[in-house]
Amino acid sequence: MSKYPRSPLAPDEFPALPVIAGAEFATIAAGVRYAGRTDVMLARLAPGTSVAGVFTTSKTRSAAVLDCQDKIGGDADSGAAILVNSGNSNAFTGRAGFESVSRLTASVAEVLGLPQTRVFTSSTGVIGEPLPDDRISAKLSDLAGTLSEGGLEDAAKAIMTTDTFAKGATREVDLPGGKVRIAGIAKGSGMIAPDMATMLVYIFTDARYDQAALQRLVSTINARTFNCITVDSDTSTSDTLLLAATGASGVDATGAEAFDAALNDLMLDLAHQVVRDGEGATKFVEIRVEGAASDADARTHAMSIANSPLIKTALAGEDPNWGRVVMAVGKSGAAADRDKLSIRFGGVLVAENGWVAPSYREEDGAAYMKNSDLVIGVDIGLGSGSATVWTCDLTHGYISINADYRS
Amino acid sequence: MSKYPRSPLAPDEFPALPVIAGAEFATIAAGVRYAGRTDVMLARLAPGTSVAGVFTTSKTRSAAVLDCQDKIGGDADSGAAILVNSGNSNAFTGRAGFESVSRLTASVAEVLGLPQTRVFTSSTGVIGEPLPDDRISAKLSDLAGTLSEGGLEDAAKAIMTTDTFAKGATREVDLPGGKVRIAGIAKGSGMIAPDMATMLVYIFTDARYDQAALQRLVSTINARTFNCITVDSDTSTSDTLLLAATGASGVDATGAEAFDAALNDLMLDLAHQVVRDGEGATKFVEIRVEGAASDADARTHAMSIANSPLIKTALAGEDPNWGRVVMAVGKSGAAADRDKLSIRFGGVLVAENGWVAPSYREEDGAAYMKNSDLVIGVDIGLGSGSATVWTCDLTHGYISINADYRS
Incomplete structure (x- = not known):
């Protein structure tokens, strides 16, 4: 699908996704830009489907x-x-962009016999060219x-x-009323940063879920x-996550903790x-920050570390360069005290009390950095504030992809 | 000096720096980390020298x-x-780091017959190892x-x-009381971002300048x-700019517009x-933003553009990818209205009114991007707020340098 090799960090295979009653899908090669591949997907959702969504803040x-957002x-x-x-x-296609959306949603509404207000569209790819x-x-x-x-x-x-691999995830939840299924797909690999990313995410469940409660839950x-x-800290103009709960299982999951936990798990899986x-x-790379003032x-702090080009290049070089972590904490703008900071690479205590830890040996740090999954x-x-974020390293591959992506 | 080739953007040659009366310099190879090169500089400044400084906010x-900062x-x-x-x-060398500074400043004070409170030191290089x-x-x-x-x-x-080239700049100013000279040097190439950069800057002038006024001016x-x-948006733990006005010319420049302008010019030269x-x-790359709300x-907005990896890689690829500029404005957090935005690459109007400009031809943008200096x-x-910032592209060279710098 992609002209780049499959990411070495990709899962072994695409998961077997269950049928989600009340949701149907189709794809086609429309030749929007790419040749020789499908580039349009359509989902039809049964009457009674609650739809929730979150979107880029760009x-x-x-x-x-x-x-x-209007719908x-x-x-x-x-x-x-x-x-x-x-x-x-x-x-960034001006008035013509809105007209394209209007024409498309009207056409879908007509073909499927739906009100236009219930037709959601997303577009991803190059910016600034007429669709x-x-x-x-x-x-x-x-x-x-x-x-x-x-x-x-x-x-x-x-x-x-x-993308170098297709992304999917699924979970099943046993609720008192019966079993419900959740299945989701996502795309995104560049321009990924809150809030949110060039990221499209579509999640479907056959659970029934009150629409307003579902919106709060998804947010x-x-x-x-x-x-x-x-x-890469860059935020897309197009990020969209839509969750459709068809209710076709007949099982109401509104407020059920087990469902909420499963959805959380599935969304984290897709995000990873x-x-x-x-x-x-x-x-x-997982960045875990604790002990912050809030x-x-x-x-x-976590995002300052995750977005630092110097840290991301050190990770690419398998260099346990904890000095750059100190730098990123120092520059973040959030409260920090050099002499209270401690840093671990996985289980290896690297720095504490404003200096390298007495027990730290460079070989230990270097050996840990050879792992493909790092913490x-x-x-x-300073306090009890905590946060966990996830990122990847910055490599020659990123430069190659982005210095010639458009041309 | 550097193991990397001289930057293609370097000036043709190091400028001929004038003697600054009241300031003397010496260098030596002390083997702090590097072999076969000088790695320590000492400046002695005559009695009556005003010293001003700005420092990293890390x-x-x-x-x-x-x-x-204390001094x-x-x-x-x-x-x-x-x-x-x-x-x-x-x-990030804990208590030992302070002790090193204390020993060094005491030694310099003794050797030069100065109070320890007038000995300033800077150190640049790897973080977290004892000096x-x-x-x-x-x-x-x-x-x-x-x-x-x-x-x-x-x-x-x-x-x-x-650094791949030594950095220096000089200016002369004719004041009513006579001619004064300013000469400055700088180092820095990575971890460069406000406030400030792994950047060391030392500026010397034979003008007399009131110390408090000089501090305000430098800031x-x-x-x-x-x-x-x-x-690269990363901020160093060590950034330091010191300006020493020896007064040895006998000419008081305090508040003289011509001096202030020349100093501004010299500092901009070194920054570039x-x-x-x-x-x-x-x-x-110069990023000029105008028409902002403040x-x-x-x-x-300017820093969001200047720090965007997607823009910096597009510049490296000579790709007139103005869509990424739209993205960076959108994500910055500052006020913007997609349909009021206009974008120029040099003299080429690229986008306006929320879309590509009718007059824009991709060949024009692509041709402009071949220049080594870009605006x-x-x-x-939206308003009358403006700002100009400067940055460079993000290339394979950056990855190569930073993925193996420490080891």
Whole structure:
């Protein structure tokens, strides 16, 4: 799918996704930009489906994002549809961008017999070029004709851009009323940072869930999953996460802790997969900060570490350069005291009391850095604030991908 | 000096620096970390020298920085000294780091017959390793014995770390009382970002300047020069700028506009040289933002553009990827309106009214990007706030330098 090799951090295989009753999928090659591959996915959701979503906070967000935001909270009775294309983000395309969204949502509404207010679209790819929406519209009848309950894996492939592997996750939850299933797909590998990333995420469940409660739940979980990952600190104009609860299982999951925990787990799984496909990534890195003056301070420190080019290049070089961690804590702007700071690489205590730990041996740090999954632990030593974020290293691969992506 | 080739953006040659009456310099190879090169510089400043300084705001700043900060504003009558070593930053070295600074400043004070409170030191290089200050102390008599008025260019070389060229600048100013001279040197190429950079800057003038007024002047000029450059958004624990006004010319420049302008010009020159030596840099890039809601907002947008890895890699690839500029404005957090934004690459109007400009041709943007010096102009279209910052591109060279710098 991608012209780049599969990420060394990719999972072994795409998971077997269950059928989600009430949700059907279809994909097609519309030639939006790419040749020889599918680039459009359509999802049809049964009447009664609750739809929740979170979106990029970029002030230059795309027409599709603005349109989705307007539609969240709408009437669930009539069902819904999600149309996604890759290859062109329809972002920063002025008035024409809004017109494309309007034409597409109207066409989908007509083909599927839905109100236009229940048709959500996303576009991902190059910014600033007009979306050839006529190529997509021309395929809508064909798409609608091939909708099937089993098409979610194909959908995961159709929405890829620079991704090197398709991303999917699934969970089952046993509730008192019966079993419900959750399945999700995601795309994203560059321009990944809160809030959120060039990241598209679509999650489907056959549980019934009150729409307003679902929206609160998704926002809460998003804050500790997708908004805690960063590949390059850059934030997309198009980030979108939509969750559709069809209710077709007949089981109401509203407020059920087991469901909420499973959804959290699934969203974290997908978020980690996005980091594992970070452009050029060879290391998957968890940054755990504790002992900060507040949770917000902990997050500021963690993101300062996760986004530091000097740390990310040291990770690429398998260099246990804890001095750069000290630097990143110092520059973050959040409260810190050099002499109370301690740093661990995995289980190896590296620095404490304002200096290298007496027990630390450089060989231990260097050996740990050879792992492909790394944990950097920082105790600020000031309070009880904590945060965990995830990132990857910065390699020659990132430069290669991004210095010639557009041309 | 560096193991990396001279930056393609370097000036043709090091400028001929004038003698600054009242200032003498010496350098020596003390073997702090590097072999076969000078790594320590000493400056002796005549009685009556005003010293002003600005320093990193890092919360994990080094012992030498803290010591210098304490000493700014001290009595000028007794003269002063500046001792700088490269190879080891003596940062995050706990109690031992302070003891090293104390021993070094005491030794210099003794050798030169100065109060310890007038001895300023800086250290640059690897973080977290004990400074072998005994190697420096052992050379102090030799250093003092070779102090000469002409040694400033050699000093510029002694303070280099990953720099690929020595950095110097000079200006002359005709004041009513006579001519005064300013000469400065700088080092820095990585970990460059406000406030400030792994950047050391030492400026000398034979003008007389009231010490408190000089401190205000340096702080003001620093805010629009060194604090407006960024190579990689990372901030050092050791950044130091010291300005010494010996007064030996007998000409008082306090408050003289011509002097202030010349100093501004010299500091901007040195700041630009630091960017031109940005690790791996092949493009020198000026980001001009105007039309923002405030100057602060303009700076936020400008720094968001200047620090975006996706923009910096596009510049490296000579890709006129203005969509990434839209992205960086959108993510910055400062006020913006997609449909009021306009973007220029040099004289080429690229985008306006929320879309690509009708007159824009991709060939024009691509041709412009082939220049080694670039200007990205953004008009936010909201107000009259403006800011200009300088940065470089992000290349394979940066990765190569930083993935193996320490080992």
